[in-house]
Amino acid sequence: MKRIYLDHIAATPLGPGVLEAMLPYFGERFGNPQSLHSEGQEAAEAVAGARENVARLINASESEILFTAGGTEANNLALKGLALANRAKGTHLVLSAVEHSSVLNAAKSLEKSGFTTTLVPVDQDALVDPAEVEKALRKETVLVSVMLANSEVGTIEPVAEIVKVAKARGVLVHTDAVAAAGNIPVDVRALGVDALSLAGDQFYGPKGGAALFLKKGTRLLPLLDGGIQEGGRRGGTENVPAIVGFGAAAELAAAAMAERSARMTALRDRLIEGLPRAVDHIILSGHRERRLPHQAGFFVRFVEGEAMLLSLDMKGFAASSGSACTSKALKASHVHLAMGFDHATVQGSLVFSLIDTTTAEDIDALIEAFPPVIDRLRKMSPLYTEFLKEKGR
């Protein structure tokens, strides 16, 4: 059976040439970039090349890129590193309610050492209002962190406007751009942020290759005490193959951005328009226009997400869901709840995220396969029976 993979936000396949770029660094070019001998310097050059590519992707300088093992580490490093280094200025953090768990839980961890957090609410499209961020700022606020794009609902946040509001009060701003970078244009200068997280596995790079952009002159307390790697801010021998793959993916993303984004947007819209025509009682999640080009998330009423995922998987489609049953913790997505939807609705969460090789035929095949899946599950659903009864009255 042909598999149609529509779960970009979980993992992307490696882009063309990325694996080939990485392979030598598992083999003959095994050197440690910190070594002075030729083997070491060969690896150091590869890391420097990757750093240049990553910096160029987001319009940063090479010295502003700190490689990390993933988006989660980059977010932790930003939150804890910036908050703790600036503790003397204050101990208040402002985050949006829809941040990734690596941001929310890093803040929770900081609360144990005396920090307090204000969560800024979002509207029904998961959009953060800069005015709400402004309202949340206090004299003792040291850091604002609002994501650039939300992977669960696709919404792109007004980060540049939020930076303006925070900068007027002298507050540092971090943005989690893990879902955005490599998929939409990201320019750290235009945004004006002090720190930005990005990860190659969200744009056809390998898992384990990620980075934190840290604006020159910004103080940061390292999470890992170790050697002098990454300017002493992230100790530990560099993961050279992953960094090389990350760099290769960044180069590809920069070159393909405009074409890829236009193609993805057209396919995404084909799905956003086609699916509600095929099945009724289905709601688009997230903002219709301000959204990632590859993301189309829905709430399908009267059915549960995991049951949809299993059914679709049996028909060859890979998707994702934010329903409570899908999560190991049996808890509905905090993003969906923050948007103000009730539990029954968010249980019907279904997220499709397209990859570079997705075709119009794939989208059409999904739209065709979808109605019988939903019909079958709705026929089993007491909520749907209740709804029909109410309607018949």
Place this chain on the structure above:
Amino acid sequence: MIYTDKVMDHFANPRNVGTLPDADGVGQVGNPVCGDMMTFYVKVHDGKLADIKFQTFGCGAAIAVSSMVSEMALGKTLAEAMAITNEKVAEELGGLPKNKMHCSNLGADALHLAVRNYRDRAAGGTAKMAVGGEHEPEGEGEAEGEKTGSCPYCEGPLEGFEELCACKHCHTDLVECPACGKYTKKAEAACTHCGAALSK
């Protein structure tokens, strides 16, 4: 795959799906907060379950469990049906992932409630359906403060689990006491913290 072949078979081809408009007993458990909701309909003839139908809103495990419960109970006496335990259902399905065990509890509960509703009606009761649940459904948009504490069974932290159905560490089914707000094991008849009776 996280599920056994048997679970996937019952999910893909569930037995006895539907409703019985002239049911002798109806039982409903769960609500969308916990992710699952099941309604069981039973027809009783000569003290045996002559027909069973169910509807389930929930995950693959919840649907498979409902189907298995209906299959295990069909044609059995009421006493036999009441003796179907959650453990037996999970066993018949070849096991369930740890964090899905609470789904199997819901299945047997819904069946038992339907039988109880039949007995209640036979004794002159007028309730058309017996309803049980882990939680009362929440009001829409109702903001609830996050509760903290630890699981009464494994001591794992329950921090931030304001819509908790089961401990995320030991997967014990939990219920929030309506009197004191603390979590206690769902199987208990009374809250182990304040002694208040727990509705079933």
